[in-house]
Amino acid sequence: MITPIVRTAIIALRRDRGSMVLSFVVPIAFFSIFAVIFGGQHDTVPRIRVIVVDEDQSQASRQLVNGLESDGSLNVTTNPAPTKEQPQPTPYTASTAEDAVKAGDVSVALIVPHDWGKNPISFRGDSGAPAIQLLSDQSDVIAPQMVAGLLQKAAMTSMPMTMAEQGMKYTEQYLGAYTPEQRKKMEGVLDRLRHLESDQSKSTQSAASTESSGGGIIAVTTRSVVGENKKSPMISFYAAAIGVMFLLFTSTGSAGALLDEQESGALDRVLSSRITMTGLLAGKLVFNILLAFTQLTVMFLWAWAVFKLDFFTHIPGFIVMGLCTAFAVAAFGILLASICRTRAQLGALSTLLVLTMSAIGGSMFPRYLMSEAMQKAGLWTINAWAIDGFTKVFWRDLPVTALWQQVSVLLAIGIVLFAVARRIARRWEYA
Amino acid sequence: MSTNPAPPNLSPLPPPSPLQVKALVKRFGQVVAVDGISLEMRAGECLGLLGPNGAGKSTLIRAIAGRVIPDSGQVAIFGHSAGSPQARAALGWVPQDLALYPRLSAKENLHSFGSYYGLTGTKLDQAVTRCLDWAALQDRANDLVSTLSGGMKRRLNMAAGLIHQPRLVLMDEPTVGVDPQSRNRIFEMIEALRADGMTIIYTTHYMEEAERLCDRIAIVDHGRIIALDTREALVQTSFASRSQVVARFEGPAGNVSAWVEARGGRLVDETAEFTIEGPKEIAALLDAASDAGLELVDLSLRRPNLESVFLHLTGRELRD
Numbered sequence: 001m002i003t004p005i006v007r008t009a010i011i012a013l014r015r016d017r018g019s020m021v022l023s024f025v026v027p028i029a030f031f032s033i034f035a036v037i038f039g040g041q042h043d044t045v046p047r048i049r050v051i052v053v054d055e056d057q058s059q060a061s062r063q064l065v066n067g068l069e070s071d072g073s074l075n076v077t078t079n080p081a082p083t084k085e086q087p088q089p090t091p092y093t094a095s096t097a098e099d100a101v102k103a104g105d106v107s108v109a110l111i112v113p114h115d116w117g118k119n120p121i122s123f124r125g126d127s128g129a130p131a132i133q134l135l136s137d138q139s140d141v142i143a144p145q146m147v148a149g150l151l152q153k154a155a156m157t158s159m160p161m162t163m164a165e166q167g168m169k170y171t172e173q174y175l176g177a178y179t180p181e182q183r184k185k186m187e188g189v190l191d192r193l194r195h196l197e198s199d200q201s202k203s204t205q206s207a208a209s210t211e212s213s214g215g216g217i218i219a220v221t222t223r224s225v226v227g228e229n230k231k232s233p234m235i236s237f238y239a240a241a242i243g244v245m246f247l248l249f250t251s252t253g254s255a256g257a258l259l260d261e262q263e264s265g266a267l268d269r270v271l272s273s274r275i276t277m278t279g280l281l282a283g284k285l286v287f288n289i290l291l292a293f294t295q296l297t298v299m300f301l302w303a304w305a306v307f308k309l310d311f312f313t314h315i316p317g318f319i320v321m322g323l324c325t326a327f328a329v330a331a332f333g334i335l336l337a338s339i340c341r342t343r344a345q346l347g348a349l350s351t352l353l354v355l356t357m358s359a360i361g362g363s364m365f366p367r368y369l370m371s372e373a374m375q376k377a378g379l380w381t382i383n384a385w386a387i388d389g390f391t392k393v394f395w396r397d398l399p400v401t402a403l404w405q406q407v408s409v410l411l412a413i414g415i416v417l418f419a420v421a422r423r424i425a426r427r428w429e430y431a
Numbered sequence: 432m433s434t435n436p437a438p439p440n441l442s443p444l445p446p447p448s449p450l451q452v453k454a455l456v457k458r459f460g461q462v463v464a465v466d467g468i469s470l471e472m473r474a475g476e477c478l479g480l481l482g483p484n485g486a487g488k489s490t491l492i493r494a495i496a497g498r499v500i501p502d503s504g505q506v507a508i509f510g511h512s513a514g515s516p517q518a519r520a521a522l523g524w525v526p527q528d529l530a531l532y533p534r535l536s537a538k539e540n541l542h543s544f545g546s547y548y549g550l551t552g553t554k555l556d557q558a559v560t561r562c563l564d565w566a567a568l569q570d571r572a573n574d575l576v577s578t579l580s581g582g583m584k585r586r587l588n589m590a591a592g593l594i595h596q597p598r599l600v601l602m603d604e605p606t607v608g609v610d611p612q613s614r615n616r617i618f619e620m621i622e623a624l625r626a627d628g629m630t631i632i633y634t635t636h637y638m639e640e641a642e643r644l645c646d647r648i649a650i651v652d653h654g655r656i657i658a659l660d661t662r663e664a665l666v667q668t669s670f671a672s673r674s675q676v677v678a679r680f681e682g683p684a685g686n687v688s689a690w691v692e693a694r695g696g697r698l699v700d701e702t703a704e705f706t707i708e709g710p711k712e713i714a715a716l717l718d719a720a721s722d723a724g725l726e727l728v729d730l731s732l733r734r735p736n737l738e739s740v741f742l743h744l745t746g747r748e749l750r751d
Contacts, residue, residue, distance in 0.1 A: 261532075264528060264529060264530055264531065264533075265526045265527070265528030265529070265530035266530040266531060266532060268493075268496075268498055268524075268526060268530065269524060269526060269530040269544070269591070269592070270544075270547055271498065272496045272497060272498055272519060272522070272524050273519060273544070273547035273548050273595075274516065274519060274520070274547060274548055274549050275547050430498065430499060430500045
């Protein structure tokens with residue numbers, strides 16, 4: 001009795017390619033994506049990009065900067081990237097570094113202030129010397145903490161000479177002056193350290209020590225330069241991230257009406273009227289844009305009402321990003337519908353593509369947690385550009401003009417996808 | 432004295448035919464769906480396309496609707512190429528499928544299809560009301576299509592094809608899957624159109640429908656029109672004054688079929704059919720059956736119908 005039912009179900013499953021894809025291809029694809037993102041199988045561990053401004057230019061500060069630069073977890077930069085206008089850009093200053101953090105170029109900047117090198121070690125914060133400033137963007141909750149820790153590690157491993165000198169100083173300060181004999185021996189030790197430092201000036205210290213730097217040897221003041229007054233740092237990110245993912249699902253589902261109409265014969269009837277294929281697709285596109293934009297609006301209004309997102313002061317940026325995102329996802333939906341032959345195919349393909357794009361593009365977790373290669377791969381997705389744009393609007397409070405890159409890319413994506421969809425839709429026009 | 436020649440006595444050009452099809456060929460891969468069909472319609476006539484499934488009727492209809500690009504040949508609707516804006520405006524199409532939006536109401540469907548033909552405002556409202564009346568769906572106007580009965584959906588499907596008041600209507604098997612009562616209702620709707628002088632092409636594989644509704648009938652088989660004329664003319668051409676004897680005999684199964692075949696008849700569903708010149712031949716036939724050891728169970732005499740014509744012309748049943 002059971003065998004015929006199982007046999008029938010197996011035959012039906014084999015004939016249903018959509019279910020086969022959902023059952024076997026999608027899980028494997030997702031396993032692979034997550035393995036690549038988090039397993040580090042095919043890629044490097046993500047390096048944190050950090051700007052370092054050495055205002056002090058003392059020996060200690062230079063040693064510290066060298067120590068940071070040699071750390072494999074950090075990607076330290078002291079100069080902006082060269083451009084056509086500025087082939088040899090001037091090094092970052094405290095001001096330009098802060099601007100870079102605000103603009104989202106990096107999540108963290110370190111400012112080593114003047115006179116820091118006079119007294120770099122700060123037990124209990126009583127050195128009297130100015131502290132290193134750590135400028136952070138709260139939208140990245142990981143990077144500032146990592147940089148703060150790695151800063152302490154660099155101090156411990158890159159400045160042994162300074163550490164020893166400071167140690168002697170504190171010993172004399174709290175325990176009494178050295179005897180001439182003690183001082184002579186200490187000077188000898190310091191000389192050997194100087195030689196050692198000069199020998200290792202270019203070597204990496206990161207492998208030399210695995211000690212925790214959590215003691216706070218270097219005084220650091222952390223300041224959030226983006227989102228200082230924001231109540232919920234990640235709300236705008238998730239509103240955009242989740243919003244775009246579901247926009248993609250909604251758009252493909254909505255565009256799938258074309259397949260229903262084809263199956264029922266309504267498409268034939270429509271195309272035998274005054275409506276042309278271009279007109280039909282354009283109509284579907286406009287509807288999908290309106291649907292997607294309304295969906296985004298509802299999502300952000302919900303974020304405003306429930307999570308106190310500052311929505312109404314960002315209306316222009318929201319409209320620009322919302323419409324461009326809606327255009328791109330609407331065209332994506334039309335393209336998928338034109339590629340697929342049946343609803344089942346569309347369901348399987350859209351699930352695969354939307355979840356993949358969402359994983360790579362940052363809708364499921366922030367892209368800054370991914371390796372550099374994955375972050376670059378994310379730029380091939382609508383999600384990444386949309387999330388970046390909305391982040392600029394709601395998190396960085398940047399003007400609409402700052403969105404030109406995201407707007408251009410999203411519009412280009414929409415135009416290309418729609419043009420391809422129109423080309424593929426020729427199969428519906430005539431037999 | 433004027434030397435100008437007298438102006439020629441110009442007679443007005445005849446209006447273009449509602450439909451002209453010339454040597455139409457359409458292939459799908461190796462399959463020739465339409466194989467050189469030519470036909471011309473007269474204004475106000477109802478032409479039946481009669482043929483079995485797969486004969487090429489629907490492909491011909493789709494070519495006329497501009498939804499199929501012919502490999503060769505021409506289709507003109509009131510003088511305009513099929514698929515041209517003028518042809519589209521003049522043409523109404525009732526597809527075989529229920530080409531409706533199931534989540535819209537009957538009225539909303541008509542509104543949508545009317546607007547696709549460029550109707551707006553009062554004209555559109557009037558067209559919707561007219562079509563709802565014609566399809567007897569006024570009391571279900573606001574019901575979703577998905578909640579309508581099969582017959583109602585069929586009527587709405589027809590109404591949607593006529594929303595823009597076309598001059599030529601293509602009806603592709605509009606009674607498929609409906610009960611006899613709904614079928615009669617649909618016949619009445621079509622007869623109302625005919626009374627208004629609408630030109631109609633009606634495809635079917637039910638001969639009774641073709642006999643009831645159509646002025647002329649084109650018998651289509653293997654992508655060709657093998658006969659085109661009025662019902663009476665088709666029968667006359669195939670059978671002249673001959674009649675058909677339909678009889679059932681009892682006897683060993685092999686004996687019956689062999690005897691029927693030997694007498695030039697056909698055995699269809701255990702019923703023997705013979706074509707005779709006159710009633711006198713009946714007695715001879717019955718004697719021969721008796722001599723062959725067959726016992727007569729039932730006997731009737733009838734005039735040949737379209738099915739007989741199709742059988743005569745193709746050697747096959749219409750519904751094979």
